[in-house]
Amino acid sequence: AQRVTQPEKLLSVFKGAPVELKCNYSYSGSPELFWYVQYSRQRLQLLLRHISRESIKGFTADLNKGETSFHLKKPFAQEEDSAMYYCALRMDSNYQLIWGAGTKLIIKP
Amino acid sequence: NAGVTQTPKFQVLKTGQSMTLQCAQDMNHNSMYWYRQDPGMGLRLIYYSASEGTTDKGEVPNGYNVSRLNKREFSLRLESAAPSQTSVYFCASSLSGSFTEAFFGQGTRLTVV
Numbered sequence: 001a002q003r004v005t006q007p008e009k010l011l012s013v014f015k016g017a018p019v020e021l022k023c024n025y026s027y028s029g030s031p032e033l034f035w036y037v038q039y040s041r042q043r044l045q046l047l048l049r050h051i052s053r054e055s056i057k058g059f060t061a062d063l064n065k066g067e068t069s070f071h072l073k074k075p076f077a078q079e080e081d082s083a084m085y086y087c088a089l090r091m092d093s094n095y096q097l098i099w100g101a102g103t104k105l106i107i108k109p
Numbered sequence: 110n111a112g113v114t115q116t117p118k119f120q121v122l123k124t125g126q127s128m129t130l131q132c133a134q135d136m137n138h139n140s141m142y143w144y145r146q147d148p149g150m151g152l153r154l155i156y157y158s159a160s161e162g163t164t165d166k167g168e169v170p171n172g173y174n175v176s177r178l179n180k181r182e183f184s185l186r187l188e189s190a191a192p193s194q195t196s197v198y199f200c201a202s203s204l205s206g207s208f209t210e211a212f213f214g215q216g217t218r219l220t221v222v
Contacts, residue, residue, distance in 0.1 A: 004151065009149070043213045044213040046210040046211070086151065088152075096154050096157070096167055096168065097152070097154065097211070098151070099151030099153070101151045
């Protein structure tokens with residue numbers, strides 16, 4: 001069955017340290033992968049999508065089809081990065097998104 | 110610019126009661142979605158509407174019905190609430206399917222006692 005796994009429920013790092021939020025997926029077709037973020041008292045919003053190959057707020061994510069991973073990385077964490085991060089998978093242009101359980105990122109000063 | 114508006118934000122129901130969650134978007138999006146989120150789990154799709162006039166079941170449709178009233182509005186109805194439906198409900202919309210960004214409402218926290 002299709003699945004998205006975010007192995008860390010909580011990740012705590014110091015300001016200025018590198019951050020990597022892990023996302024693994026199980027799907028044999030052509031995936032579309034997304035990272036969404038929810039800051040405190042704000043709505044869930046798109047952070048980035050793999051097709052864009054963009055850097056948003058210093059975050060990047062590379063789709064590794066061999067390892068079926070889409071890890072989110074940032075070289076130097078900032079306090080405003082503290083939030084819940086969700087990885088999501090859409091399969092073959094289907095409307096349904098499969099979501100990971102989320103990782104709570106805490107950046108310590 | 111309201112985006113996606115859900116009402117109510119909080120609701121407590123007794124087992125067996127019915128209620129409708131309302132959702133409206135002002136972005137002229139074609140597709141709308143209802144998700145539920147339970148502790149420790151990702152969002153799960155209840156129903157979606159790919160375009161005005163169509164609705165389809167998602168991963169967890171049992172116990173729910175939906176209505177795409179027009180392009181702007183997509184409501185979710187619980188006919189006979191059960192404690193297992195205690196959850197946070199999110200409405201979302203997107204312009205279309207592939208690679209498009211989903212915009213979310215602020216969520217409805219529903220408790221069924």
